[in-house]
Amino acid sequence: EDLYQLAHSRLEESPLIGDLAILSEKDIAERFPDLQLKGDVLYASGAARLDGAGLTKTLLKAANCAVISKKVRLDPQASGYRIDGAFYDRVILATGAWLGDILRPLGYQVDVRPQKGQLLDYYFDDLKTDDLPVFMPEGEIDLIPFDQGKVSIGASHENDKGFDLTVDQSVLERLEEEARVFFPKLSEAWRKSDRLGIRAYTSDFSPFYGEVPGLPGLYAASGLGSSGLTTGPLIARELVAMVTDQRFWLNASDYDINRYLTVEDDNSQ
Ligand SMILES: Cc1cc2nc3c(=O)[nH]c(=O)nc-3n(C[C@H](O)[C@H](O)[C@H](O)COP(=O)(O)OP(=O)(O)OC[C@H]3O[C@@H](n4cnc5c(N)ncnc54)[C@H](O)[C@@H]3O)c2cc1C
Numbered sequence: 001e002d003l004y005q006l007a008h009s010r011l012e013e014s015p016l017i018g019d020l021a022i023l024s025e026k027d028i029a030e031r032f033p034d035l036q037l038k039g040d041v042l043y044a045s046g047a048a049r050l051d052g053a054g055l056t057k058t059l060l061k062a063a064n065c066a067v068i069s070k071k072v073r074l075d076p077q078a079s080g081y082r083i084d085g086a087f088y089d090r091v092i093l094a095t096g097a098w099l100g101d102i103l104r105p106l107g108y109q110v111d112v113r114p115q116k117g118q119l120l121d122y123y124f125d126d127l128k129t130d131d132l133p134v135f136m137p138e139g140e141i142d143l144i145p146f147d148q149g150k151v152s153i154g155a156s157h158e159n160d161k162g163f164d165l166t167v168d169q170s171v172l173e174r175l176e177e178e179a180r181v182f183f184p185k186l187s188e189a190w191r192k193s194d195r196l197g198i199r200a201y202t203s204d205f206s207p208f209y210g211e212v213p214g215l216p217g218l219y220a221a222s223g224l225g226s227s228g229l230t231t232g233p234l235i236a237r238e239l240v241a242m243v244t245d246q247r248f249w250l251n252a253s254d255y256d257i258n259r260y261l262t263v264e265d266d267n268s269q
Pocket residue numbers: 052070071072073094095096097098099102116117118119154155156195196197198199200221222223224225226227228229230231232
């Protein structure tokens with residue numbers, strides 16, 4: 001009921017939330033027959049799921065730009081930046097948890113930390129997943145049905161693993177155990193696989209973006225945390241508006257980069 005009221009109060013600003021309803025166990029049994037629940041759930045028709053890799057591929061295709069996949073450094077010049085032998089007058093750094101790696105050599109302290117995330121994908125022969133809703137119980141896990149019998153469970157939030165990209169079976173087992181309480185059918189999957197990645201988070205868990213203080217023409221965004229697939233396109237849109245002098249949709253001072261980047265040995269302070 002509390003969540004319903006909260007979501008309702010945000011509808012005016014965020015109509016994409018869609019229709020809201022509190023569903024009973026009986027309603028849920030109709031929409032997601034294999035889910036085992038005690039009690040009601042809040043339903044929002046505007047919720048969506050997407051495949052991050054697919055989204056990135058589509059955006060790059062739509063941008064119709066040259067893509068060079070390479071780890072690079074940034075060399076500030078008098079009127080721009082040299083990157084991998086080429087000169088640019090304006091640059092956007094969207095380097096996630098690695099923003100510190102690129103800015104620290106230039107004398108910045110960056111309030112961005114890595115958070116390891118692991119998830120599991122399950123594949124079913126006999127489950128029609130295409131139209132099932134995304135299910136987000138309280139706690140760490142979400143249950144995300146994709147097309148053609150695929151259901152993803154995740155993801156972990158590990159703040160103390162740095163940039164470690166090794167699979168930790170004990171974490172995956174814990175995720176599976178938690179999910180099986182709601183979705184016992186997990187044990188019938190014919191195949192399962194895991195994925196992992198590194199999120200960027202700040203000390204107040206807020207994302208930020210803007211022009212890097214002291215380096216005109218250099219812009220950055222980071223700290224997108226667990227919501228970057230959702231907020232990333234909007235933040236990207238705002239950054240492009242900043243670079244090309246267009247109108248903003250958001251109040252940029254709510255996500256002010258100056259709160260997260262400090263110049264080391266800054267004598268002005
Ligand atoms: C397991 C997991 C589950 C998630 N689930 C969700 C979810 O359900 N919903 C949601 O909204 N978000 C989710 N996220 C978060 C989302 O993926 C991130 O917030 C988002 O990807 C951040 O985008 P980004 O472009 O800022 O950074 P990234 O996606 O991290 O991209 C940064 C890129 O910069 C590159 N790079 C860094 N340094 C350099 C360099 N020196 N030279 C060249 N390239 C460089 C990196 O290789 C990387 O490709 C999840 C993340 C994980 C790990």
